[in-house]
Amino acid sequence: MDFSYSDEQRMLKDMVDRLVADQYDFETREAARASSVGYSADMWRQFAELGLLGVPLSEDAGGFDGGGAELMVVAEGFGRGLVVEPYLASVVLCGHLIDKLADQTRKAEIAGPLISGETRYALACHEPDGGCDPYWIATTARADGGGYVLDGTKAVVAHGDSADHLIVIARSSGEPGDRDGLSAFLVDATANGVTRRGYPTIDGHRAADITLENARVDADALLGELGLASSALDGALERGVIYLCAEATGAMARACELTLEYLKERKQFGAPIGSFQALQHRMVDMRIALEKVRSLTFWAACSLDSAPDERGQRIAAAKVMVGRAGRHVAEEAIQLFGGMGMMEESAIAHYAKRIIMIDHWLGDHRWHMAAFRRAVADGENAWANAA
Amino acid sequence: MDIEYNEPERAFRDEVRGFLAENLPAAIAEKVKNYRRLTRDETVHWHRVLGEKGWLAMHWPTEYGGPGWSPVQKHIFEEECAAAGAPRLLPFGINMVAPVIIKFGSQAQKDYYLPRMLTMDDWWAQGYSEPGAGSDLASLKMRAERQGDRYIVNGQKTWTTLGQHANMIFCLVRTDPQAAKKQEGISFLLIDMSSPGVTVRPLITLDGEHEVNEVFFDNVEVPVENRVGDENKGWTYAKYLLTFERTGIAGVGISKAALTHLKTIAHEREIRGRRLIEQSDFADRLAEIEVELMAVEMTNLRVVAAADAGGVPGAESSFLKIMGTEVRQKISDLYREAAGPYALPFIDEDDAPVGPEFAGVAAPNYFNLRKLSIFGGSNEIQKNIISKAILGL
Numbered sequence: 001m002d003f004s005y006s007d008e009q010r011m012l013k014d015m016v017d018r019l020v021a022d023q024y025d026f027e028t029r030e031a032a033r034a035s036s037v038g039y040s041a042d043m044w045r046q047f048a049e050l051g052l053l054g055v056p057l058s059e060d061a062g063g064f065d066g067g068g069a070e071l072m073v074v075a076e077g078f079g080r081g082l083v084v085e086p087y088l089a090s091v092v093l094c095g096h097l098i099d100k101l102a103d104q105t106r107k108a109e110i111a112g113p114l115i116s117g118e119t120r121y122a123l124a125c126h127e128p129d130g131g132c133d134p135y136w137i138a139t140t141a142r143a144d145g146g147g148y149v150l151d152g153t154k155a156v157v158a159h160g161d162s163a164d165h166l167i168v169i170a171r172s173s174g175e176p177g178d179r180d181g182l183s184a185f186l187v188d189a190t191a192n193g194v195t196r197r198g199y200p201t202i203d204g205h206r207a208a209d210i211t212l213e214n215a216r217v218d219a220d221a222l223l224g225e226l227g228l229a230s231s232a233l234d235g236a237l238e239r240g241v242i243y244l245c246a247e248a249t250g251a252m253a254r255a256c257e258l259t260l261e262y263l264k265e266r267k268q269f270g271a272p273i274g275s276f277q278a279l280q281h282r283m284v285d286m287r288i289a290l291e292k293v294r295s296l297t298f299w300a301a302c303s304l305d306s307a308p309d310e311r312g313q314r315i316a317a318a319k320v321m322v323g324r325a326g327r328h329v330a331e332e333a334i335q336l337f338g339g340m341g342m343m344e345e346s347a348i349a350h351y352a353k354r355i356i357m358i359d360h361w362l363g364d365h366r367w368h369m370a371a372f373r374r375a376v377a378d379g380e381n382a383w384a385n386a387a
Numbered sequence: 388m389d390i391e392y393n394e395p396e397r398a399f400r401d402e403v404r405g406f407l408a409e410n411l412p413a414a415i416a417e418k419v420k421n422y423r424r425l426t427r428d429e430t431v432h433w434h435r436v437l438g439e440k441g442w443l444a445m446h447w448p449t450e451y452g453g454p455g456w457s458p459v460q461k462h463i464f465e466e467e468c469a470a471a472g473a474p475r476l477l478p479f480g481i482n483m484v485a486p487v488i489i490k491f492g493s494q495a496q497k498d499y500y501l502p503r504m505l506t507m508d509d510w511w512a513q514g515y516s517e518p519g520a521g522s523d524l525a526s527l528k529m530r531a532e533r534q535g536d537r538y539i540v541n542g543q544k545t546w547t548t549l550g551q552h553a554n555m556i557f558c559l560v561r562t563d564p565q566a567a568k569k570q571e572g573i574s575f576l577l578i579d580m581s582s583p584g585v586t587v588r589p590l591i592t593l594d595g596e597h598e599v600n601e602v603f604f605d606n607v608e609v610p611v612e613n614r615v616g617d618e619n620k621g622w623t624y625a626k627y628l629l630t631f632e633r634t635g636i637a638g639v640g641i642s643k644a645a646l647t648h649l650k651t652i653a654h655e656r657e658i659r660g661r662r663l664i665e666q667s668d669f670a671d672r673l674a675e676i677e678v679e680l681m682a683v684e685m686t687n688l689r690v691v692a693a694a695d696a697g698g699v700p701g702a703e704s705s706f707l708k709i710m711g712t713e714v715r716q717k718i719s720d721l722y723r724e725a726a727g728p729y730a731l732p733f734i735d736e737d738d739a740p741v742g743p744e745f746a747g748v749a750a751p752n753y754f755n756l757r758k759l760s761i762f763g764g765s766n767e768i769q770k771n772i773i774s775k776a777i778l779g780l
Contacts, residue, residue: 003692260778281770287773288710292679369671369674369675377664
């Protein structure tokens, strides 16, 4: 057993933490969030220059071949700063699909601009009637001439409004819920037949509902083989969940720090409110919740290469804990801040919103608890049986 | 980063497993797995088996007979012992008073008491709590008055776990009632329980068990050489004892073994034609607890790893105590629920059992384990420690 970071991981962590500490204060974040795309193009360029956009991609794709630990280090740092740039959507989710599905020539073509930050991608997977189920895909892909025609609707696509390209998960055979018959198509987000309704999300990001109506794509838009995208999609979603758990860890750690500072400085009845035992114990409970999330996230991140049932179980456990313990921390933070916790101008309110709403991205605690139970009961990959 | 055991760690695990398979009597393991009380002889036997192997005092320095294990090895040992159904080791001698003797005791105390712990010639009890001194331990009143080369001890200790079997007890006593602060007038004495004036009376707990006692001291003579360290410095030693090697405090191995057993029950026991595991509310609760336990396990490992890297567990042990005891209590709660109406019969151990085997102990064990969040510094006291030590409140 070895719980320490390698030198490279340590350097990556220092770099991300320094970037967030030096250049990502709450006001900067709020200004970026208020812009039309919902994040800072300058910051995105800087991520690219620092090499961050290539961290989880393979060397084949021009990336750094980072694993779960690297993903965790980046996401935790971003979580501390409530980073709003589309790292999860473009780099983690789409990056993995491109890596796993595109052939070598296409991979270089597509991944190059991703890693350099010129092109931003979004994963159009979940659908309005599918809830948390990534396999509940009714969107169809029909072969037509040399290419394909896509029809369907995608729900709450993270950063789908600002993305240059979408990776659309569509079905050429089977029924919603089936794992077989799914393919990934690279689609120009401004193409004919693609309609995007962009909007802000309550946790500081942006998303879009996307309609594909008779959207035509060329044959080379298909990434990988027709109907065989599921296992790559599993991998992308697993990494996405680990990213979200680590982001939640960072955000929860910062929320605990902010709350602790407030307990020490806010005075009532002539004393800092942190001198009251009722509040001290609640603060300790927040820290205990944080440690649980940190431990399970760590375990999940270190399990990306483990056997499918163990991996599925640990990733699901982490997301369950993020949903439950995260909510505890966020609600308590608001409570301990009192009226200030209710204010839009308070940073803590934004931490609380992001921590709680992370439960709604890529499967909530109920969804993952069901996946956990399946993994435990059947000894199979929770994701593989998710439907 | 690598959360898997490496080759030497796996080899060590296999060695422990092999030793347990050969040396742990099946009858004892059976009792432990079913939450049955062990006899004094059974407990002593197991301690002697480990003592002979050199594995009894795992936290001791090697010069005194410790095995020289890394924190990860200690973790593996505890986990394997729990999984095999080995009796939990008595902490009072080897893990509590021994570190104090090693750190603050005289050479004569080390030479005499430590070897006797390894051979289990002494059964130690802890004399901390008093009727008026629980969480506020420093307000203890048991008096020790110096008369020449002896102390005359008068007063009472309580919650003395397994004191009915013990022949030695370490006590915090008040040697200076006039001290400015109540923490300053306390000394640390080793008392032979066969001394005239010592009386042990059973306290029966709500599960019907005789596990704890009250111990009365009526003009008990204790030689001055039985004092550990300096007079009136006992509080320092008491605090040292409480922070010493507490990564085992989470009881992860025990919880894992209990949860495994509970899952087996859930897969076997049928109610109205459906196995418990197929009943969604029960299965949900079981999964919820398993997720909690995974979080405790990994937190424990993180602390173990930090200790391995040279960090000394301080207030982290308070985190582990709270997290570990909460999850153990939740498991015992679900056992009780799994038993349904058969949690009710309260049958003497010698009588013919009623209902499924696990059910007979489900409720008594649940009630017994309420103690976990109370003893060893109540969980509220642990939260006070964390607020002060880590949060700076």
